Amino acid sequence: MPLLDLRPAFFKSPERLRRNRTRAKAGLTCDGVRYRGLSVPASSRIGFDLDAAFQFFTVHVGVLDGGRGPVRFKILGDGKVLASTPPLFPGAEPVTLGVSLEHVLLLELVTIAEGSGGSTGGWLEGELESVPGRNLAEFRAVEA
Numbered sequence: 001m002p003l004l005d006l007r008p009a010f011f012k013s014p015e016r017l018r019r020n021r022t023r024a025k026a027g028l029t030c031d032g033v034r035y036r037g038l039s040v041p042a043s044s045r046i047g048f049d050l051d052a053a054f055q056f057f058t059v060h061v062g063v064l065d066g067g068r069g070p071v072r073f074k075i076l077g078d079g080k081v082l083a084s085t086p087p088l089f090p091g092a093e094p095v096t097l098g099v100s101l102e103h104v105l106l107l108e109l110v111t112i113a114e115g116s117g118g119s120t121g122g123w124l125e126g127e128l129e130s131v132p133g134r135n136l137a138e139f140r141a142v143e144a
Contacts, residue, residue: 003059003126004036006048007141009106013044022064022120030062030122031093037124039064042071042113044121047106053134054101059109059126061085062094067119072112073097077104087114094124101128 004019011017018039020028028035037060040046061073070087075097082099101107111121130136 001054001128001130001136001139002036003038003057003123003128005140006128007139008046009049010047011044013041015041015044017046022066024066028122028124029065030060030124031091032065035060035094035122035124037122037126038109040111040121040123042067042069042111042119042121044111046109046123048108050101050104050107050139052103052105052131053136053139054104054128054130056098056129057101057107057126058096058098060094060096060122060124061088062092062122062124063088063090064120064122065090069116069119070114071119071121072114073121073123074110074112075099076108076110077101078106079108090119094122
């Protein structure tokens with residue numbers, strides 16, 4: 001299931017969550033390549049209730065073009081760090097993260113501004129692999 005199809009349980013940020021576009025209503029590009037995904041301010045946290053319905057998650061993360069400062073990314077499962085990046089800088093190629101979600105009830109995607117900030121983080125081309133036989137209708141976002 002694409003991350004874009006998953007309904008967030010919460011989003012903590014000074015700005016709103018954007019799908020497939022930036023605050024300036026531009027498409028998501030990182031290192032000059034266009035992606036589909038979530039655009040978030042560099043200090044934000046998105047939570048998804050998974051109810052242990054998924055077994056694996058992969059995503060590309062990076063500072064979206066036009067960013068002014070480095071950003072760190074973390075994936076948490078039930079409050080435990082499953083994966084993290086060192087500070088990623090504007091203009092750098094995205095980094096791919098992959099984590100097991102076996103028995104995870106709450107998935108959190110965290111972006112942390114390093115330095116003066118002013119950047120937008122991208123959770124790009126995210127995919128969740130479901131547990132075989134699970135009905136995923138309850139997890140789908142109303143707006144995709």
